[in-house]
Amino acid sequence: MPLPRRAEVHLLKEARTPESGCVLQPDDSAAARRLSDLRRAQPADTTLQNLLGLLNAKLDLCSRLPVFEYEAGSEGHDACAAAFRDLAAVERHSFHELLVCLRAHLNESVTATGPGRRPNRFDFDTSPGGNAA
Numbered sequence: 001m002p003l004p005r006r007a008e009v010h011l012l013k014e015a016r017t018p019e020s021g022c023v024l025q026p027d028d029s030a031a032a033r034r035l036s037d038l039r040r041a042q043p044a045d046t047t048l049q050n051l052l053g054l055l056n057a058k059l060d061l062c063s064r065l066p067v068f069e070y071e072a073g074s075e076g077h078d079a080c081a082a083a084f085r086d087l088a089a090v091e092r093h094s095f096h097e098l099l100v101c102l103r104a105h106l107n108e109s110v111t112a113t114g115p116g117r118r119p120n121r122f123d124f125d126t127s128p129g130g131n132a133a
Helices: 030-039 046-074 078-112
Strands: none
Touching: 046 078
């Protein structure tokens, strides 16, 4: 019995949805490494572990959604491409909300260790113009 013939897929030179935006910043691989550094620095903090794990998963999802959008648009599935684009926007927003939680959690853990503790590279200044990522 002969195998069914596979349809050829031709990629478009441009995505059909030019309004899609960048989900990740150019230094996101460095951000993922810093998340791993934080995880190793506070091994007993379950909340920190959960925040970092979720942020890591969201980074991965955010890197894939533009590809899914492009592929759906290239195949003529405009509704799916729009859904992937909208989901990317939602994921960016939820990622930023989790970052705010992470900053607050790290600042709380610094405060909880007492005034004699020296700041380290994981301390965040969430004031306007501070060093928060």
